[in-house]
Amino acid sequence: MTKNSTQWTKKVMEEKIPLQYDYPRPHLRRKLWLNLNGNWSFTITSIHETFPKKFDRYIRVPFPVESYLSGIQERVDSSMYLWYKLKFQIKSRAWYDGNPLQYRIILHFDKVDYETVVYLNRHIVGLKHLGGYEPFSYDISPYFINYKDNELVVRVWDPSDEWYQPRGKQILDINKRKLIFYTPCSGIWGTVWLERVPLVHIDRLQFQTRLLSTDVLLKYRIDLKSIITTSNDYRSPNKNMKIYSEKNFDKQKKYLLHVKRKEILKKNKINYEKLGFILKINIIQKNKKHLSDFISSKPNIEQEISFPLKDISLWSPENPYLYDIRIDLYQNDIFIEHIDSYIGFRQISICSEPKRICLNDKPYFMFGVLDQG
Structure with missing residues (x-):
């Protein structure tokens, strides 16, 4: 020690x-x-x-x-x-x-x-x-x-x-x-x-909540990703290769998933909606009751849904309430995959006079510790 x-x-x-x-x-x-x-x-x-x-x-x-x-x-x-x-x-x-x-x-x-x-x-x-x-x-x-x-x-x-x-x-x-x-x-x-x-799977999730006068607005985006492959992609492992060489870098570019993401998306833009991909989304409370069940047929596009404010338990440090999210991906009637996530409904903003940091439209005192260890 x-x-x-x-x-x-x-x-x-x-x-x-x-x-x-x-x-x-x-x-x-x-x-x-x-x-x-x-x-x-x-x-x-x-x-x-x-x-x-x-x-x-x-x-x-x-x-x-x-x-x-x-x-x-x-x-x-x-x-x-x-x-x-x-x-x-x-x-x-x-x-x-x-x-x-x-x-x-x-x-x-x-x-x-x-x-x-x-x-x-x-x-x-x-x-x-x-x-x-x-x-x-x-x-x-x-x-x-x-x-x-x-x-x-x-x-x-x-x-x-x-x-x-x-x-x-x-x-x-x-x-x-x-x-x-x-x-x-x-x-x-x-x-x-x-x-x-x-091969086609859920790659990224984005959730953003906003408080309105009587509702809570949830903006969400669920991105799908395709790994384009053929049987010719396979290379049998060579256990007898003695030298680890970098000469193959250019040939192997396609196997790195996160290189020049924007350029790849532009070249291989896929209309998942036309191909019949749909997302079944469940938002679930702590008591296992479903807050909402809905279907999205527009992956890779920002969408929104609203809930009555009275039905939502807002997140705060004093009440760190999280909702479970379950998402199932289908192509037409064929199940592809299931993923789990979570969300806290809350809004951070600048409000009141004089201006202060507010949580859920109420001034909130920020107290933080600087740890330089």
């Missing part, structure tokens, strides 16, 4: 899989998912090395290299690559039910700082990702092996303040940290996980 240990440090260190049951994307939940956190093989090399000769230790994902909880607790700099390796297999038949051409396996990284390259079974699965704070995902279906071991390797480079990247107060120079700066947060520092999705 260190002088910075807390009452939770021991508890977290004893967990075989950190954050095992904490769904990493609570606002859009699927039942079929797999947490890949835990002990990964690990090593640090020079940036001039193509691939490490061996992984000589272990790291606890998802904690940054500099942290005590990672088991490494070392400083790194721009001359180093961080290498992670995990062998995993999925034995549950639920992952393989149905036509394998009708679903894809998606690999999610919640946060990795900063530059990330991902390999599965000796194949680069997509473009390198740049950024330390946003989630990103890859379609790994072409390289995934059913029921057998899969080798996942992740290479990370984090130059911190030696590069042009958003980094907050992270800085490598230990002498400057005595001022207002902090130790960097390098490598994987968010949950790594898998999920199975249909």
Whole structure:
């Protein structure tokens, strides 16, 4: 233990899989998912090395290299690559039910700082990702092996303040940290996980509430996404490939899900309404009674629905009331998938004289704590 240990440090260190049951994307939940956190093989090399000769230790994902909880607790700099390796297999038949051409396996990284390259079974699965704070995902279906071991390797480079990247107060120079700066947060520092999705699936949810005089207005948008694929996309994993090469980056661009999103949408704009996709939406109270059940035939478009204010329990810190939301996706009469979400009905605004922050049209005193630890 260190002088910075807390009452939770021991508890977290004893967990075989950190954050095992904490769904990493609570606002859009699927039942079929797999947490890949835990002990990964690990090593640090020079940036001039193509691939490490061996992984000589272990790291606890998802904690940054500099942290005590990672088991490494070392400083790194721009001359180093961080290498992670995990062998995993999925034995549950639920992952393989149905036509394998009708679903894809998606690999999610919640946060990795900063530059990330991902390999599965000796194949680069997509473009390198740049950024330390946003989630990103890859379609790994072409390289995934059913029921057998899969080798996942992740290479990370984090130059911190030696590069042009958003980094907050992270800085490598230990002498400057005595001022207002902090130790960097390098490598994987968010949950790594898998999920199975249909070729057309719910990709994003947006909810916004607004109070009217006697009603509550709910604006919502539910985006569908298509993963266009053919049977020719599949590439059998090559276990004998000795060198992890970056030469395949251009060929593999299509397997990165979140690259140039706007350009992709423009090129592959699909009219889901004409194709018969509909969304059945249920908003459910804590007592399991349904507040509202309705159908939307216009995915990827902002819509709205209103409720009488007297029927709504407004959210506040004193009354943190959340409604469950269940969404089923159909194409005509064929069920595609189910997801779960939630919402709190509330409105934050500037109101009253003099102007103040208001919650649900009433002045609300803001009291916050600045934690710089």
